[in-house]
Amino acid sequence: MVKKLDQLKTLLGEVVDLKSAQGVLGWDQETLMPPGGAEGRGYQLGTLAKIAHEKFTSDEVGQLLDDLEPLTSQLLADSDDDCLIRYSLREYRKLKRVPAAFVEEDTRVTSNAYSVWEKAKATSDFARFQPELEKIVALRRQYASFFQPYEHVYDPLLDDYETGLKTAEVKNIFNALRPQQVALLQAIAEKPAPDDSFLKANYPEQLQLNFGKEVITRFGFDWQRGREDLSVHPFTTGFNTGDVRITTRVDPQQLDMAMFGTMHEAGHAMYEQGVDPALNRTPLASGASMALHESQSRLWENLVGRSRPFWSFFYPRLQQLFPSQLGNVSQESFYRGINRVERSLIRTEADEATYNLHIMLRLELEIALMEGSLEVKDLPEAWNSRMKEYLGLTPPDNARGVLQDVHWSMGSFGYFATYALGNLVSAQIWEAINADLPGLEKNISEGEFKPLLSWLHEKIHRHGSKFEPQDLIRKVTGTGITPEPYIRYLTVKYSEIYHL
């Protein structure tokens, strides 16, 4: 058994190497690659994806997993090896349903679609992107077909980001959440909004970057095992626990985008940096799911980064950095300003009270595209009419509407839901942390984040993907994903700010 386990680890190690290489190439593509490199990069990524897929779904891996499965009873339950075999079996059986040729085509189409989307967004030209998106939707439907029978055609997509979660469950969670969010938003809308005009001013790019670095260094982001660069759409990518990279973008006329974006990505990155290094070169050396990942980024961005204790420590520093812009803005005004609720067009700039509505819109459109009740050509109209219905707004162009997100160009259907679920989980985790760490608020107000990060490392990060995400959430918070803690959090916070 030991020998077979070693063989399995050797083979999986090569698959991990190939995927890490894809990660590096993808990072390079979105940060530094010159335009002329795009075509070649598509081929490179396609070839790596194809070989990784072939290697993981090889008969040799299948035979080893079959041989090892009955022997897991000899292993310590939840040991690294036990989890590795179970995780790999689950993934193997899933991937085995997907032909290598499909994976290669999918990678090539999305690599090309990404650059088309970039140009389409720049010129707000949906027609330019439409044929690419049609290819992508067709590929996603084909993908789902490999998993028949399913309860719902969207289930196989969702499962790739949130193992074990079903479309029906997400609908239930969102159906419980929606009326409460809408009611809260309605109550807020009836009150005068705090002023946030000070966020728009001349904030030099380099100073913004310096502040972001100072904040996440204090959070505990490890620069020996990571770096930060600029990209059009901020993201985090890790190649192993020793090399985890974030990107950010800076608007020199607006303060909050880079600031909260950097905290958000650092939340993702500290999750990856916190995985037990013993899991490196195995498929377990990464976060357990997208919702869990988003719970970490949201926790640092919102529950920490938009809180009073955080700013009682950092606001004097920020004022010192931007004396002419913020010298006359009190800490209280600043706190209220950054928590101003506003129905807006852009998801990534949405506040905590409206964000989930952006997600619900996308989820419904994705499900309709997958069910075939909506065609790609009708997507801009469907987007705009829902936008009107949920947020009372009509995008002035497609760049600020249906073209705003990178995800569809990358074939990432099933991803969006996890953003809203991550919000919910972040509040669930926050309640658990506060129960364990009664001094947390005081720590944060003193710029001391070690107890918080250590708690997250211990309870969540170090496990990587050893446990199924829904199990891990239950283990950490005591329940499955549930909207109540998030609603409680929003209600307390905004009741105070808006005097509801």
Next chain:
Amino acid sequence: MVKKLDQLKTLLGEVVDLKSAQGVLGWDQETLMPPGGAEGRGYQLGTLAKIAHEKFTSDEVGQLLDDLEPLTSQLLADSDDDCLIRYSLREYRKLKRVPAAFVEEDTRVTSNAYSVWEKAKATSDFARFQPELEKIVALRRQYASFFQPYEHVYDPLLDDYETGLKTAEVKNIFNALRPQQVALLQAIAEKPAPDDSFLKANYPEQLQLNFGKEVITRFGFDWQRGREDLSVHPFTTGFNTGDVRITTRVDPQQLDMAMFGTMHEAGHAMYEQGVDPALNRTPLASGASMALHESQSRLWENLVGRSRPFWSFFYPRLQQLFPSQLGNVSQESFYRGINRVERSLIRTEADEATYNLHIMLRLELEIALMEGSLEVKDLPEAWNSRMKEYLGLTPPDNARGVLQDVHWSMGSFGYFATYALGNLVSAQIWEAINADLPGLEKNISEGEFKPLLSWLHEKIHRHGSKFEPQDLIRKVTGTGITPEPYIRYLTVKYSEIYHL
């Protein structure tokens, strides 16, 4: 036949993709990777190298090549397809002798040795690097053994950088060259040296970088298909004709290092950018050999970059950029200063009259290590005694002696000779260009480099690796590699500068 050729191209395309991916990972490793990423990167590179090797040496490729070889008579001689088959056959038969396990071990050992070398050089600690270098020498000797019988144990190493060239030929060339270089150097040493003290002053890093960029932009470096970054040891790497990257290093107290280093790397890069894009995704889409590559970098760095016409255009610009440092230095003094001949310790900073002596030293040591007449532990002493003999200098420490170059840490034995050969070839090509372009000096003095670059593209670059390097050199210059044009060039240039 068409079908088999397509099959071959598909398979070779994947190999090229894997090698390009290795290139990106290598570039990242030496420019931006955080230290924590080193271990994982070693595994990633090892796995990619192993798979590329397996794929290229697969029975499927072998069978296709065997089937296609007799059919090349049906192809247009020297057509892309004809050259592809012949090149691939040669490489296949060579690689087929090397076991995949060797390649993987070699890649892993050298990846690790690289970071050990970096630290050893920083602390001038040869003992730290010695065990790594011993492993590398053993691997190189093992490598040569795969090619028995050979005329000389060093031949197989040389062949990897300069296909078809033999150790005996290089010895002959160098034996003809050495006495003439030594005599010239002796004559120069008897004359007063021009002042170059102005090169050492405060030259702000960013201004140096800006000047380098201005120069290579005028040369014709295409920024849409390339970029420039910083690294410890400057290098050029291309992933296809659309993405060719150079690195440079800047000493803020010294002007010439970054300036000539940037021109040098741009020379390499414009070669890669000039390859016919139709050759992309084939093994032919890169320069034909190291000596040819070095002929291009040296041509731009020295025959262009250290010439009077070049500075008659660029010196006023340089003076404008650094008025306090160069305001009182005449163009003539500047020209003489940058061409000052000086026996020095560091190869990469050596001038045109001494450079080849640095190479001869290394070549002799490499050959001795390969023959077994020199042990790694005795290398610093052997280095220092030859340094004394050839250049009259004793390195004050190993960092400025045996540890100065990156090459051995990367397993690159057989590489150094091509630097000196490149010098010789650059002068051969220069004579051919001047015969074809009588207005060349005038063009250069007007900052007009298009005729020169077009000539190089047409005669050399676009062919990629279609032709064997010795054949291409003969085609372009009329002879094989020969020292006379370089000696002529040096003699004319330095006779004038030093009044010999």
